[in-house]
Amino acid sequence: MADVKFSKEHEWITIDGDTGTVGITPYAQEQLGDVVYVELPETGKEFDKDAEVAVVESVKAASEIYTPVAGEIVAANGDLEDNPGTINSDPLAAGWIFKIKLSDPSQLDGLLDEAAYNDYIGDLD
Amino acid sequence: MRYLPLTGDNRRTMLDSIGVAAVEDLFVDVPKAALLKEAIDLPAHQGELEVEKAFRKMAAKNLNPTDAPCFLGAGAYRHHVPATVDALIQRGEYLTSYTPYQPEISQGTLQYLFEFQTQVALLTGMKVANASLYDGATAAAEAVMMAARVTKRNKAVLCGGLHPHYRETTETMAGFLGLEIDAAAPAPLGDDDLLDRIDEDTACLVVQNPGFFGHVRDLTPLAEACHAKGALLVAVVTEIVSLGALNAPGAMGADIVAAEGQSLGNALSFGGPTVGLFAVRNKHIRQMPGRLCGETTDATGRRGYVLTLSTREQHIRREKATSNICTNSGLCALAFTIHLTLLGEEGFRRLARLNHAKAIELAGKLSDVSGIKVLNETFFNEFTVDLGQAAAPVVEALAGKGILGGIPVSRLHPGQPDLENLLLVAATETNGADDMDALCQALREVL
Amino acid sequence: MDRPKTETLSGNQGLRIEEPLIFEQDAPGRCGVDLPETDLADNRLGGVERQDPVGLPGLSEPQVVRHFTRLSQKNYGIDSGFYPLGSCTMKHNPRLNEKMARLQGLGDLHPLQPESTVQGALEMIDTLAHWLKELTGMPAVAMSPAAGAHGELCGIMAIRAALEDRGDPRSRVLVPESAHGTNPATAAACGYSIDSIPADDRGRVDLEAFKSMLGDDVAAIMLTNPNTCGLFENDIIEIADAVHDAGAFFYCDGANFNAIVGRVRPGDLGVDCMHLNLHKTFSTPHGGGGPGSGPTVLSEPLAPFAPLPFVVHGKNGFHLVETIDDPIGGSAKSFGRMKGFHGQMGMFIRSLAYILSHGADGLRQVSGDAVLNANYLLAELSDDLTASFPGPCMHEALFDDRFLKGTGVSTLDFAKAMIDEGFHPMTMYFPLVVSGALLMEPTETESKDALDQYIAVVKGLAAKAKSGNDGPFHEAPVLTPRQRLDETAAARNPVLRWTPPVEEAAE
Known part of the structure; x- marks a missing residue:
């Protein structure tokens, strides 16, 4: 997964053309526990980098999801409404949360690569 | 002191274990100047007998509505509560338990909350009810705030028949959140025109049914008008017994029901504590305020209950919670549920019919008193009469004769000369013909 | 996982009896009350008669009694045993209080009776108000808030009203990270943004961090004292001074007043307002989650903004002020009404019965014994558990999960094991400022014997x-x-209500 980037808020993003797909990392889903509900962003809405766009809830916690890049929401993963547990079982693929059309691809440069992210969460424990 | 188990010996032993000489040494973190050297200057402890005497003395200064002919309503109603209700809610396992955060040892509370939620949903014709709020007025305010969240709009229209306490409570809450309130003028004839007030900025229309002045209305056209503009209809019910006779708000298109549940199971208690009821359609569950109880299974597969969807609430969501509410009205909700279980379908419907019949009987008798005009074409168990003279002094005069004859509208709608002669009168199953005759006789003397 | 070891035919386990929902015990036509049938030929319902059955089940009175008795037996109450639930003050609930609340002439009063017929009720409210003001050293008290969180709302609304009155509404409220969730939720409900104050390594407000957060946009600090770690904020006067110097107000969360009642008056600490949870300090029953009552004491600058209604002494006795322009005692500055009618009268009666029973001397003993009991737990358990902060503590002792490190046992597991031992668990995972918190509040109504039993069990489980x-x-x-x-x-998959097993036509 060479083209995956990570944020310190534990989101991942992959890029396809000018569109990024965003989800939360395996570390984040493990910290959160069984996900019971996902509040998805509306498509068509535009957000600044680091804006709160979604909420992922477990029984005892609600975790805001911040977009690691600015842009317009072009898709949200509606499957999560019926199967929020997908975030636990497959956080990096089927558990994606939203797709965003990047308004400033240079913002990707500020994110962590996989090795740097692994170092980062290693320090958290 | 009868509530304190520690003996002097105990205290000395415990201080030794802790390693300090005196209890005062445990208060070292308190700034010295703020530490009181001795007890404040108020009376010392008393035995049960003395305390009971003090209360009986205060109680004796009041005119108690149990013995007096009483026709007071306006959001608080005298009903007969079966003896079973009070006996059961005083069981220590209900009375002295905390919020059921430990479900393994709280199944009693959780199961009755599940039953309560179901009963409230059935009564109101809604999909889901929460586990109660403080009272009807705060429930109405919460409904307006919820409507604003759901619609992302900023304005609430209040009908002229909304109980003034509900209106004022809503205005207070809304004021601090920057929501706009458009309150229609009091409508003693129940004829306020609300349709023109609903527009594209309206989050909700709040309509009380039966209204403060007693009128019954069909909510269906109002619901249709709201929905046409993308607004929600909030139905307020201050007399829950009315739903035994009237169509459920949910059946008439309401999106949120905010109600007062005092009439079932709960004493008047000078207006509190009571129990706020709050019910919604399915799609709005996650925007609801207050606790919710849900069904699940335990580790051995047996059915059980837990508090659920807690991420809406303040203890998890903090400043992003749907409401700041924590405590609800647990024990009042239990009283409500026990009373309604005793009544069942048969009893509840009969109770409602009986209340309506009593009110019809009273309206008939009052119409025969010269100078009195009943304003209502429609009502459930409460209606408005025009006395032809200021109502407040009349009520005082009736009280002087030991009769609680009604509530002057001016007490709740002060400073409005056109309402000064109006009196709100309620009748329930507790009012016999002798009570009604006593009221009419006294009115003939006073008017 | 195994079912209970002894299988029974019924599924019952001796006194533990399985009980179906009321809806599963329905027999149409059965009824637990006797009411006459009414012939309603001419109704006045305007064509809005109920069209469909409500769907309520029919049960007789003995079935109802048995149902709710059986359910009660699945609950743990203070009456059942030791309930060391930190920050909840689960003390004994005297039955005298219950009896007084049901007296004819108090419990049956209608809230809108003429004032002349409720002088005793208004006297009762006034007497309780007097005690609360004296105990807190504050000049005014708003009696109407319905619960602690409602009292918080009252306090922050009064603060906002006072700030707006001086043309300086401000925008931020500072809340320590150890605070109850109601604090930030309340400030948000009053339109404020919230900034979290960090704790220092002594479990108290980080004074320097706090001072650096102050500014002319800060409306208030909301501080619990004693705080949720069970510690007295010993810098409290400095905090209050700094708050006032910044032109802000000091909201004190009075949830933990039981630790200091009769010994420390918040008014002497620079507090501007504080709610009192009558169901904590003043022993009204928790009732499985309510009703509560949250009278809120106010300082001189905030008093004019108090919510309606309130009781004043008039010429002809007690008077209930219900409108801002009331000629006797109305306050044009009042921020308005917070709930229906006048407050939680039933809770006032219970609290006053408790207060009169204890008296000024007894209440002082209450806080002394509550603090003594908590420190006894802290001292006796510190070798086996890990105390988060050194003592003395106030009314509750805070431990964290360091003693469980490497055992595979979590705070949750440990607390759940207490249940099998016959105790209600301590508060878990709160406050948030320590890892895996175990917060124990014994209250003053526990005997030394009860504490010793508890201590032995906690030590035993820690060893296990x-x-x-x-x-x-x-x-x-x-x-x-x-x-x-x-x-x-x-x-x-929320199931929030019962539905008939065979779904009839869907909605």
Whole structure:
């Protein structure tokens, strides 16, 4: 997964053309526990980098999801409404949360690569 | 002191274990100047007998509505509560338990909350009810705030028949959140025109049914008008017994029901504590305020209950919670549920019919008193009469004769000369013909 | 996982009796009350008569009594045993209070009776108000808030009203990270943004960090004292001074007033307003989650903004001020009404019965014994558990999960194991400022014997956890009416009401 980037808020993003797909990392889903509900962003809405766009809830916690890049929401993963547990079982693929059309691809440069992210969460424990 | 188990010996032993000489040494973190050297200057402890005497003395200064002919309503109603209700809610396992955060040892509370939620949903014709709020007025305010969240709009229209306490409570809450309130003028004839007030900025229309002045209305056209503009209809019910006779708000298109549940199971208690009821359609569950109880299974597969969807609430969501509410009205909700279980379908419907019949009987008798005009074409168990003279002094005069004859509208709608002669009168199953005759006789003397 | 060891035909386990929902005990036509049938030929319902049955089940009175008795037996109450639930003050609830609340002439009063017929009721409210003002050293008290969180709302609304009155509304409220969730939720409900104040390594407000956060946009600080770590904020006067110097107000969360009642008056600490949870300090029953009552004391600058209604002394006795322009005692500055009618009268009566029973001397003994009991737990358990902060503590003792490190046992497991031992668990995972918090509040109404039993069990369980025998902890409790419940399933697929087993035509 060479083209995956990570944020310190534990989101991942992959890029396809000018569109990024965003989800939360395996570390984040493990910290959160069984996900019971996902509040998805509306498509068509535009957000600044680091804006709160979604909420992922477990029984005892609600975790805001911040977009690691600015842009317009072009898709949200509606499957999560019926199967929020997908975030636990497959956080990096089927558990994606939203797709965003990047308004400033240079913002990707500020994110962590996989090795740097692994170092980062290693320090958290 | 009868509530304190520690003996002097105990205290000395415990201080030794802790390693300090005196209890005062445990208060070292308190700034010295703020530490009181001795007890404040108020009376010392008393035995049960003395305390009971003090209360009986205060109680004796009041005119108690149990013995007096009483026709007071306006959001608080005298009903007969079966003896079973009070006996059961005083069981220590209900009375002295905390919020059921430990479900393994709280199944009693959780199961009755599940039953309560179901009963409230059935009564109101809604999909889901929460586990109660403080009272009807705060429930109405919460409904307006919820409507604003759901619609992302900023304005609430209040009908002229909304109980003034509900209106004022809503205005207070809304004021601090920057929501706009458009309150229609009091409508003693129940004829306020609300349709023109609903527009594209309206989050909700709040309509009380039966209204403060007693009128019954069909909510269906109002619901249709709201929905046409993308607004929600909030139905307020201050007399829950009315739903035994009237169509459920949910059946008439309401999106949120905010109600007062005092009439079932709960004493008047000078207006509190009571129990706020709050019910919604399915799609709005996650925007609801207050606790919710849900069904699940335990580790051995047996059915059980837990508090659920807690991420809406303040203890998890903090400043992003749907409401700041924590405590609800647990024990009042239990009283409500026990009373309604005793009544069942048969009893509840009969109770409602009986209340309506009593009110019809009273309206008939009052119409025969010269100078009195009943304003209502429609009502459930409460209606408005025009006395032809200021109502407040009349009520005082009736009280002087030991009769609680009604509530002057001016007490709740002060400073409005056109309402000064109006009196709100309620009748329930507790009012016999002798009570009604006593009221009419006294009115003939006073008017 | 195993079912209980002894299988029975009924599924019952001796005194633990399985009880179906009321809706599953329905027999149409059965009724638990006797009411006359009414012939309603000419109704006045305007064509809005109920069209469909409500769907309520029919049960007789004996069935109802048995149902709710059986359900009650699945609950743990203070009456059942030791309930050391930190920050909740689960003290004994005297039955005298219940009896007084039901007296004819008090419990049956209608809230809108003419004032002349409720002088005793207004006297009762006024008497309680007087005690609360004296105990807190504050000049005014708003009696109407319905619960603690409602009292918080009252306080922050009064603050906002006072600030707006001086043309300086401000925008931020500072709340320590250890605070109850109601604090930030309340400030948000009053339109404020919230900034979190960090704790220092002594479990108290980080004074320097706090001062650096102050500014002319800060409306208030909301500080719990004693705080949620069970510690007295010993810099409190400096905090109050700094708040006032910044032109802000000091909201004190009075949830933990039981620790200081009769010994320390918040008015002497620079507090501007504080709610009192009558169901904590003043022993009104928690009732499985309410009703509460949250009278809120106010300083001189905030008093004019108090909510309606309130009781004043008039010429002809007590007077209830219900409008801002009331000629006797109305305040044009009042921020308005917070609930229906006048407050939680039933809770006032119970509290006053408790207060009169204790008297000024007894209340002082209350805080002394509550603090003594908590420090006894802290001292006796510190060798076996890990205390988060050194003592003395106030009314509750805070431990964290360091003593469980490497055992495989979590705070949750440990607390659940307490249930099988016959105790209500301590508060878990709160406050948030320590890892895996275990917060124990014994209150003054526990005997030394009860504490010693509890201490022995906690020590024993700690030893068991450390011995590597973690298996049973993960399953606990197993001796309860239900074992651990699946909260994830409950939240993923919410079932919030009963529905008939065979769905009839859908809506």
